[in-house]
Amino acid sequence: MNKTIQMKMFDVIVWAVALLFAFGLLAGEAMAESKGVAAANATWKAECGSCHLAYPPQLLPASSWRQIMAGLPRHFGADASLDAASAAEIGAFLERNAGSGRRGGEAALRITETRWFLRKHDEVRPSAWNNPQVRTAANCSACHGGAERGDFDEHAVRIPR
């Protein structure tokens, strides 16, 4: 009798520990997401990140990524053509992690033209964009120091002077 009670208590403890551990993992993941530490793919990072920051997939809806991937030989004025295997892998990754479209990017191919981007940056002075250290709104890292890691936390923004 005593032994079965002991065994049951042991069971409960094991379950409690396991559940706490699982919640811990989930909470960690949720926190990582809120910080913007998002999904990554090595081919995406290497290919999309060689001329500009590898822009996070959630910043445009899947329809925009599809159009961008279909037009790589004329990519915003430059040839960014890819071999078929890399293009397929990157396209699938982008669409799997694409945004829902609530950022207002339904028709946009440039992240900087989405309603969400314009609203988030409406208090930035025009002179800040023209700073030679910034040059273009596409240069996320100029002000978002953690952009390469997918961290766009607005409390960490430092606009160069």
Added chain:
Amino acid sequence: MQPFKSMAGVLLAGALALTGLAAVAATPAEIQKTFEAEARAGAPGFGGFSAERGRQFFDSTHGNDWSCASCHTLNPRQPGKHAKTGKEIAPMAPAANPQRFSDAAKVEKWFKRNCKDVLGRACSAQEKGDVLAYLMSLAK
């Protein structure tokens, strides 16, 4: 005898698959050899590559807005900067950056893209070889 043969076949196929999968490591000189073979095949009067011709090609525009130097600067021993995005580009000269011209597929990918941007067409083997001769001529 028969099982041994088939096993050897499997091993051989596996080894071939592995060499095919691994990024083909190369040296700038080996890549230059392939440009040379291509140039010879294309032009019977091929007279070799010239670092000086490569430098001129690299530094000049060819009908479009950008030259090679627009992003890679007039000194390819130094890091460059993307003319549009401002992103830093590692030096092009192998002496300054040993990773350059060590992967034939990567070399082809970038010549294809950048020649399109700079010349509006693919580069000839002569042009690619001249540019590589120039970059290889730069000491650290």
